[in-house]
Amino acid sequence: MNIGLTGGIACGKSTVAAMLVRRGAVLVDADQIAREVVEPGSPVLARVADRFGQAVLLPDGQLHRKKLGEIVFNDPAAREDLQNLLHPAIRATMRERMERYEAEDPQRLVVVDVPLLFESKLEWMFSEIMLVYVPREIQLERLMARDGLTGEQAENRLKAQMPIEEKKALADIVIDNQGTREDTERQIESFWRERGLP
Structure with missing residues (x-):
């Protein structure tokens, strides 16, 4: 089984990826491959x-x-x-790594972290798409705090991506990451159990 993991900038995708990996998923990182x-x-x-x-x-x-x-x-x-x-x-x-991991251990979840998954029209590559979501105003706050940007700079970065609400409407699974870390963990845990993952 594989999922495409995506989100908007500063939504907490890396945090969710780490939670999935801790539970036993294997991660394919599109940014790493791009390098x-x-x-x-x-x-x-x-x-x-x-x-x-x-x-x-x-x-x-x-x-x-x-x-x-x-x-x-x-x-x-x-x-x-x-x-x-x-x-x-x-x-x-990405495809080669996904296939290799799936062949090595068919029971293991393969998570492919693709920041611009919808923008790149890559939905076809995955069984399901998981979106890490926070509302746009929280995205802006987090982005300004994380990267030391002005409001205008942060706005420009957000404008370069598909709006988070549009992504939310396209995703199969939405992880709401605006609460505590524990809230996010609980959502990941219930996703894991629903899919019957080992």
Whole structure:
């Protein structure tokens, strides 16, 4: 069994992922895979450098994330080109890990943490989608506190994602993370029991 785990920025997805892993789930982290596919010497990194120029590489061959970010942040066409270079490799690696874990232990829950799951239209990859939810105003507060952002900066980050209420309507399982840690644990526990997980 597998689930896609998603949420909005600053909703507490990592906290929920850790709770699932503590109960015995295995985690596939899309952000981690996104870093792996552009490691020095990788074919994906070579294609990124071909498209965006050698300036996106640091002297040691690592991706210069800040420089690449400056290029794609204000240019939708460039951002789309980057996604077209990265996403097939990220999806293929995610799929390969999911299949490997499922083959190793079919009873074990495979949790795939994908921040922009709905935005990337990846619902088809998973048995169910679990959304970690907090209302937008709490998202804003947490994001400002966590990243030291102004209200305007935090708003801009939220605007770059699908609104949390839209995601909530699309999810199969909603974990409401606006209460205490214990409240969240209880929801995870009841999800675990309902699915009959070992």
